[in-house]
Amino acid sequence: MSIVDSRRLGATLSPERLFGGLLLLVFVALFVDLLRRLVVGELAIGTFTTFLWNGIVDGLIIGLAAIGLSMTYSILRFANFSHGDLVTTGAFSGWTAAYLVGGVGIAELSSRLLLRADGGAAPGDMNMQILAEPIAIVVGLLTAAVVTVLVALSIDKLIYRRMRQAGGIALLIASVGVALALRYLIAFVYTSSTRGVTATAPQYEASWIVWTDSVNLHQATMVLSALALMLGVHLMLQYTKLGTAMRAMADNRDLALITGIPTERVVWATWVIGAGLAGVAGYLVVLDRGVITYNLGWFLLLLIFAAVILGGIGSIYGAIVGGLVIGLATNVSLVWIPSDLNEVAAFGLMIAVLIFRPQGLFGGVETA
Amino acid sequence: MSASDRIGGRISDARRAVEERTEGFSRWQVDLLLVFGFLLASYVLFVLFGLALGLSLNGIVSTLRRVTYFAAVYAILTLALNLHWGYTGLFNIGVAGFMAVGVYAMAILTAPVDGSPAGLGLPLPVGIVGGMAAAALVGLVAALPALRLRADYFAIVTLGLSEIIRLSVLSGSLREFEVAGLELGTGGGSGISFTATNSVIPWLLDLPVLSALGDALFAVGAAVGIQSSVIQSALYTLVLLACVIALYVLLARIAYSPFGRVLKAIREDELAARSLGKHTKTTKITVFMLGCALMGLGGILWQGGRGFVTPDSFLPILTFYVFVALIIGGAGSNAGSIVGGIVFAAALWEGPPFVRRIVDANLSVRSPPTIYDAVVAADPLALLGYAVGNLDQIRFMLVGVVLILLMLWRPDGVLGHRKEIAAATDLSRRPRTTATAADGGREESDE
Numbered sequence: 001m002s003i004v005d006s007r008r009l010g011a012t013l014s015p016e017r018l019f020g021g022l023l024l025l026v027f028v029a030l031f032v033d034l035l036r037r038l039v040v041g042e043l044a045i046g047t048f049t050t051f052l053w054n055g056i057v058d059g060l061i062i063g064l065a066a067i068g069l070s071m072t073y074s075i076l077r078f079a080n081f082s083h084g085d086l087v088t089t090g091a092f093s094g095w096t097a098a099y100l101v102g103g104v105g106i107a108e109l110s111s112r113l114l115l116r117a118d119g120g121a122a123p124g125d126m127n128m129q130i131l132a133e134p135i136a137i138v139v140g141l142l143t144a145a146v147v148t149v150l151v152a153l154s155i156d157k158l159i160y161r162r163m164r165q166a167g168g169i170a171l172l173i174a175s176v177g178v179a180l181a182l183r184y185l186i187a188f189v190y191t192s193s194t195r196g197v198t199a200t201a202p203q204y205e206a207s208w209i210v211w212t213d214s215v216n217l218h219q220a221t222m223v224l225s226a227l228a229l230m231l232g233v234h235l236m237l238q239y240t241k242l243g244t245a246m247r248a249m250a251d252n253r254d255l256a257l258i259t260g261i262p263t264e265r266v267v268w269a270t271w272v273i274g275a276g277l278a279g280v281a282g283y284l285v286v287l288d289r290g291v292i293t294y295n296l297g298w299f300l301l302l303l304i305f306a307a308v309i310l311g312g313i314g315s316i317y318g319a320i321v322g323g324l325v326i327g328l329a330t331n332v333s334l335v336w337i338p339s340d341l342n343e344v345a346a347f348g349l350m351i352a353v354l355i356f357r358p359q360g361l362f363g364g365v366e367t368a
Numbered sequence: 369m370s371a372s373d374r375i376g377g378r379i380s381d382a383r384r385a386v387e388e389r390t391e392g393f394s395r396w397q398v399d400l401l402l403v404f405g406f407l408l409a410s411y412v413l414f415v416l417f418g419l420a421l422g423l424s425l426n427g428i429v430s431t432l433r434r435v436t437y438f439a440a441v442y443a444i445l446t447l448a449l450n451l452h453w454g455y456t457g458l459f460n461i462g463v464a465g466f467m468a469v470g471v472y473a474m475a476i477l478t479a480p481v482d483g484s485p486a487g488l489g490l491p492l493p494v495g496i497v498g499g500m501a502a503a504a505l506v507g508l509v510a511a512l513p514a515l516r517l518r519a520d521y522f523a524i525v526t527l528g529l530s531e532i533i534r535l536s537v538l539s540g541s542l543r544e545f546e547v548a549g550l551e552l553g554t555g556g557g558s559g560i561s562f563t564a565t566n567s568v569i570p571w572l573l574d575l576p577v578l579s580a581l582g583d584a585l586f587a588v589g590a591a592v593g594i595q596s597s598v599i600q601s602a603l604y605t606l607v608l609l610a611c612v613i614a615l616y617v618l619l620a621r622i623a624y625s626p627f628g629r630v631l632k633a634i635r636e637d638e639l640a641a642r643s644l645g646k647h648t649k650t651t652k653i654t655v656f657m658l659g660c661a662l663m664g665l666g667g668i669l670w671q672g673g674r675g676f677v678t679p680d681s682f683l684p685i686l687t688f689y690v691f692v693a694l695i696i697g698g699a700g701s702n703a704g705s706i707v708g709g710i711v712f713a714a715a716l717w718e719g720p721p722f723v724r725r726i727v728d729a730n731l732s733v734r735s736p737p738t739i740y741d742a743v744v745a746a747d748p749l750a751l752l753g754y755a756v757g758n759l760d761q762i763r764f765m766l767v768g769v770v771l772i773l774l775m776l777w778r779p780d781g782v783l784g785h786r787k788e789i790a791a792a793t794d795l796s797r798r799p800r801t802t803a804t805a806a807d808g809g810r811e812e813s814d815e
Contacts, residue, residue, distance in 0.1 A: 110740040174775040180768025188761040340539045347528040355513040
């Protein structure tokens with residue numbers, strides 16, 4: 001046996017590979033157990049499909065927010081810890097706009113302007129649901145995107161632009177500072193109380209839906225908006241000049257510079273798209289959950305990071321798939337573990353995948 | 369010249385002036401001066417605060433005790449993080465998680481057997497050593513996969529791990545469990561009670577010589593009006609200070625040992641260190657475990673004094689506090705870590721509540737319930753009242769802004785990333801007559 005061969009054998013039998021193999025065995029065992037439970041009737045089919053549906057709903061939102069994080073990761077080359085608070089910014093600005101529009105003549109300006117900080121403007125009185133107030137909710141959605149983009153662009157102008165030449169870790173630390181400042185600025189203005197902002201979601205009942213007999217229309221709005229935006233990002237990346245430039249810059253920044261790609265403009269577009277999607281994701285999360293709180297995005301951030309890392313940093317499609325995997329993992333894991341440990345399952349999955357495949361599922365090429 | 373350059377330049381000027389004035393001292397003497405200077409400055413600040421509030425001597429001593437306590441616990445945690453990040457370049461943002469492991473392991477080891485949740489009822493020293501060992505062990509488990517990753521991936525994995533730990537101890541399913549016939553538990557969201565670490569003070573005061581000293585101290589305290597409870601807490605704070613000094617000595621020894629040189633080599637260029645035959649992987653795992661054990665110790669000394677702990681004490685933001693302290697002091701410097709701990713505890717942690725108390729005492733403003741009411745009132749005092757009423761939020765914002773400004777203007781902190789002298793003689797100290805040097809006679813700086 002030549003030296004090269006024995007080395008290759010050594011590499012295949014490394015502890016990491018062994019661990020990865022064990023992990024794969026665990027997943028296979030879990031899958032077999034799932035089938036067994038379904039066949040024996042220990043787990044009702046209806047319960048399982050509900051887990052799956054919730055997983056997809058959560059996954060799409062995480063994926064939507066993850067696109068922006070993945071873009072800033074590959075184009076600006078740093079892990080942006082303030083991304084979660086851009087999600088929060090979208091949630092608060094969007095719902096404030098929805099309340100301003102939808103609450104005319106119903107509630108006082110002060111309650112609407114500060115999104116119920118004083119406890120006024122009960123969501124029931126406002127009838128804040130998609131069928132009763134469609135215009136207010138769409139205005140809120142658009143405002144969420146616009147305000148978040150403006151906030152992200154001003155932060156870039158104030159802070160990140162001065163640090164373009166700094167290393168990834170320096171930018172990461174600065175983004176932690178941005179995250180803290182932004183989150184507690186929101187808490188300062190809107191108070192730190194958690195409150196409900198949407199009315200009970202209307203249900204659409206139909207026999208043709210396979211997994212259940214009624215669909216929550218807020219969840220449906222969320223799924224459709226997320227899918228449409230993801231399609232839009234896909235078309236933009238593949239078929240526009242800007243998309244090509246972004247992919248080129250993500251792949252090789254220096255090469256992009258010498259081929260005359262206006263990198264500052266690409267950075268600008270990255271913030272516009274990434275922050276816009278983050279803002280919309282925050283707004284839609286609140287539409288689904290019904291409650292808003294100042295650390296909403298911060299607690300989502302780790303799941304978003306998990307999605308980006310799972311998919312492979314820099315890959316937009318990886319971020320979407322990673323989001324779905326994380327969403328499904330948090331919900332389907334409920335088959336085996338209590339609900340207060342479902343995020344543990346998601347983070348555990350992220351760490352496990354990193355051991356098995358450090359570059360992520362779609363990693364290897366850092367191209368959008 | 370931008371404002372940032374100007375301020376950065378001014379800080380450098382001030383630093384150079386300090387260096388020139390301390391020419392005759394060796395580096396550790398300068399460090400000692402700096403640490404005591406910052407400690408003294410914060411004491412002066414809080415004595416002034418206390419006088420402004422009209423506190424009694426007892427109140428002022430109690431305040432200084434509190435500041436010292438937080439300065440000490442942050443210094444311990446910052447020293448441990450400095451070992452990871454400052455010396456080895458391991459970007460660990462799971463500090464809160466390793467603290468939690470240390471505290472919870474100690475809690476389970478020392479909690480009474482008939483308590484709720486029950487523990488093992490072991491003595492305190494076993495608990496402390498066990499807690500540190502548990503934190504080191506979790507560090508090992510984390511290090512094995514995570515150290516193969518890029519720095520930013522590593523950061524996120526450690527943060528994820530710290531959340532896994534926090535959510536696990538919070539979980540109702542681990543509230544009480546049975547291992548090999550033993551009833552154990554984390555207490556879930558309602559927390560766990562255990563033997564408090566400050567119970568060493570009564571134990572120390574029972575020793576032959578110390579008891580006489582203690583009695584004398586209490587007598588003096590009673591004479592000048594300092595309560596015995598304040599003295600008891602002050603004695604525990606002294607124990608913490610002793611830990612800081614011991615840790616500083618240990619880490620300084622490590623930094624100047626061959627092992628420490630490997631750490632710095634890994635920080636600067638891991639590939640080069642490996643190609644020179646250093647076992648970088650084993651070194652990184654060892655140093656990671658050591659740092660985690662010290663983070664566990666920091667957690668134990670901090671939370672252990674209360675004899676009760678809940679998962680809420682280990683939110684991820686705690687990690688970033690330690691990072692702010694480290695960056696203020698400057699990564700890569702042990703003395704800087706202590707300075708950072710002092711500055712963080714005094715200026716960012718204990719200072720703002722005092723500002724609120726002083727404003728509350730001197731201005732009779734009622735805080736409006738919302739910012740809308742404050743703005744509509746069109747009264748600067750109403751706005752001030754709202755700001756003071758929401759000082760916690762402002763304090764967090766301040767931490768964020770300080771972090772941003774430091775990264776923009778002074779990423780190396782007060783004492784960061786100093787060049788370490790590897791040669792037997794100090795080659796950087798050349799005669800200052802370099803007018804004919806090839807570099808055009810620019811003055812050599814020591815940095």
